[in-house]
Amino acid sequence: MGLAAGFVEPLESTGLHLIQSAIAKLMTLFPYKNINQCDIDLFNQQTEKEYLRIRDFIVLHYKATERDDSDFWRYCQAMPIPSTLQQKIEMYKETGRIFRQDDELFNETSWLAVMQGQGIKANNYHPLVDRLSDVEIQRRLQNIESVIANSANLMPDHHAYIQQMLS
Template identity: 50%
Template sequence: GAPRATPRIIKFVAGRRKKFWNKNCVTLGLASGFIEPLESTSIHLVQSGLANFMTLFPDRRFSPTEIEQYNRVMTWEFERIRDFIVLHYKATERNDSPFWDYCRNMSVPDFLQHKMDLFRDRGRIFRENNELFNDTSWFAVMVGQNIRPRSYDPLVDVMSEDELRRRLAHIKETISKSADYMPSHREFIEKHCKARAER
């Protein structure tokens, strides 16, 4: 339908600092960098930055080795979040503008390409070093963007067909029971985040 209001265009510059800890200065949250607003990761990065800093800052020596470790860990974390976000754009099937054509054809970081290749091969997803997004999140984006495995996990071959059917039926039943127990969207909003009535 027709827009109800004029869209507010939000401009931002994506990127991160080269060093998150430099001499006696540590950046946290948005001072460290900004990836994009699709996934709200800023609060997590503040918490992670603080936790990593507290682990490596037991005194006031400002050890160069510990500073380097902090920068490595935070760089790794930013890059894994970046990879998850880039996946949304790379795997798109949209073809209605030059922007989406570019995204579908762009090269991606090696880590992300490897993760996509592993999934395309046999549907495997490996979570490394407590990366923020879990297997379910990666699976949802890949399958949601129509990335499909070419084959299945060979561990399935050790089960009989009857055992496999029983296990899949159990998974389906568990999901169904969970869904039945959950409130509807409307019930959730009414209970937890209902808008205030206008005066």
């Protein structure tokens, strides 16, 4: 468990989650002293799936970057990516939807933030929006804007924050 099991990357700091997840799997799959191969295999399969889904999320950060100021970043833009990540990107581009599999660590909001933030745009939108009136859509968007503005107003500006940390 922990770093002995593997290390993905510090970008999203997944280490603690992976330790906690491994403990939960151990408690579920090995509740008694006897250990059998089917439990071991299931533990390993579930752990591998979890690591691969985290890998995809991390790779997205590097693949979708617009940075090209070094060989490293140019390599990241051109590198082949896992088919599971390619499928997730294509689904988002084509439909505006993000599908979360098997309670993977990163939720739809996290995937959306990285895709939109890195310039991956959807060519369509979720069809549930068609069930809402224009007035309701506008109300929801204004609510989101208000929450963001209120949150930003509660935070100190950069200079004030630094001064507070220094004192």
